[in-house]
Amino acid sequence: EAQVTQNPRYLITVTGKKLTVTCSQNMNHEYMSWYRQDPGLGLRQIYYSMNVEVTDKGDVPEGYKVSRKEKRNFPLILESPSPNQTSLYFCASSPRSLGNEQFFGPGTRLTVL
Amino acid sequence: QQQVKQSPQSLIVQKGGISIINCAYENTAFDYFPWYQQFPGKGPALLIAIRPDVSEKKEGRFTISFNKSAKQFSLHIMDSQPGDSATYFCAASSSLYGGSQGNLIFGKGTKLSVKP
Numbered sequence: 365e366a367q368v369t370q371n372p373r374y375l376i377t378v379t380g381k382k383l384t385v386t387c388s389q390n391m392n393h394e395y396m397s398w399y400r401q402d403p404g405l406g407l408r409q410i411y412y413s414m415n416v417e418v419t420d421k422g423d424v425p426e427g428y429k430v431s432r433k434e435k436r437n438f439p440l441i442l443e444s445p446s447p448n449q450t451s452l453y454f455c456a457s458s459p460r461s462l463g464n465e466q467f468f469g470p471g472t473r474l475t476v477l
Numbered sequence: 478q479q480q481v482k483q484s485p486q487s488l489i490v491q492k493g494g495i496s497i498i499n500c501a502y503e504n505t506a507f508d509y510f511p512w513y514q515q516f517p518g519k520g521p522a523l524l525i526a527i528r529p530d531v532s533e534k535k536e537g538r539f540t541i542s543f544n545k546s547a548k549q550f551s552l553h554i555m556d557s558q559p560g561d562s563a564t565y566f567c568a569a570s571s572s573l574y575g576g577s578q579g580n581l582i583f584g585k586g587t588k589l590s591v592k593p
Contacts (some may be wrong), residue, residue, distance in 0.1 A: 368520075397580070404486070406566060406585035407521070422580070454520050465511070466581060468520030 366391045368469035370455050376475045377445055385440045385472050387455030395458040396438040397422070397466070398430065400451040407454070413438055445476045479504060481569050483584025490591050496554040498587045500567035503548065507569040511581070512541065512552050515564045524565070525552070557591045564588050 368389045377383055389396065397412040399422075409422030413432040427449055429441040438457075442449060452473050456466040482501045490496045500510075511526035527534045527541040527550065534541045540553040554561055567584040 399583075404585065406483075407583040409580060412580060456520075465523045465526070468513075468522065470520050471518075 366467070368455055368457055368467050370453075370469040370472050372472060373470065374473050376477065378477050379446055380444050382441070382443050383445060383474075384442075385453060385455075385474070387438045387440065387469060388436050389438075389455075389457040389467070390436065391457060391459075391467065392435065393457035393459050393467070394435070395460055395464075395466075396432065397456045397458075398428070398438070398440050399454045399456065400424065401454060401471075402451050410440070410453075442474075445474075447476050450474060450476045479582050481567060481582050481584045483567050483587060485587060486585070487588045488590070490557045490589065492557065492559060492591055492593050494557050494591075496552075496557045496561065496589055496591070498552045498565055498567070498589070499549065500551065500569075500584050501547075501549045502569050502582075504569070504571065505548070506571040507582075508572055509570045510541070510543065510550050511568050512539075513566040513568065513583075515566065515586075517563075521566060554589075557589075559591045559593050562589055562591050 371386045394415050398410040399407045408424045410428050411430040413419045454471050455469040458464045458466045512524045513521035514524040515521040525536050525539050527543050529545050538555045543550045564586045566586050568581045570581045
């Protein structure tokens with residue numbers, strides 16, 4: 365089944381404890397992206413990747429890192445999480461970024477205490 | 478200029494009624510306008526999309542109306558059903574540019590509730 369998977373789905377952590385949210389897609393898509401969803405703010409892009417080893421900042425990159433060593437994986441790293449990073453995170457992939465459907469993962473709900 | 482403004486923020490419609498959600502944009506380079514549907518606990522999923530060479534696109538009960546001169550587009554849900562209750566996001570992107578300008582820009586979402 366073609367899909368985007370994220371792990372973990374739920375995470376409660378404490379301020380400053382490094383964490384990684386994994387994202388994997390099995391559709392051989394070139395483009396991958398991370399979004400955060402907050403009430404009243406919609407979906408805001410954190411980072412995106414046009415292909416392997418090519419990443420760039422989105423609208424809200426502060427406090428996040430990403431890497432794209434393999435085409436299928438695009439992990440999101442929070443090296444020192446803070447409470448303002450409490451949010452619902454979505455990974456998405458697309459054959460290309462331009463004018464193509466983006467396929468979203470099921471989301472990761474992160475709480476930083 | 479990269480913003481997509483979506484209204485209303487929430488919408489309550491009776492079963493069988495018409496739901497209408499509106500979006501407006503400023504960037505005339507946008508040439509792809511999708512709508513995403515998100516159910517609670519799920520990721521957004523593409524519902525329907527339009528390009529500016531047509532003024533309307535219909536798929537079942539869902540229709541996008543596009544007004545290029547006004548830089549507005551809207552989603553119409555005919556014969557709304559309780560199963561349509563979800564959050565809807567409009568979005569826009571441009572194929573003229575690479576990099577960040579080719580990314581999808583999302584509206585802030587509309588929470589639709591269809592009452593039985």
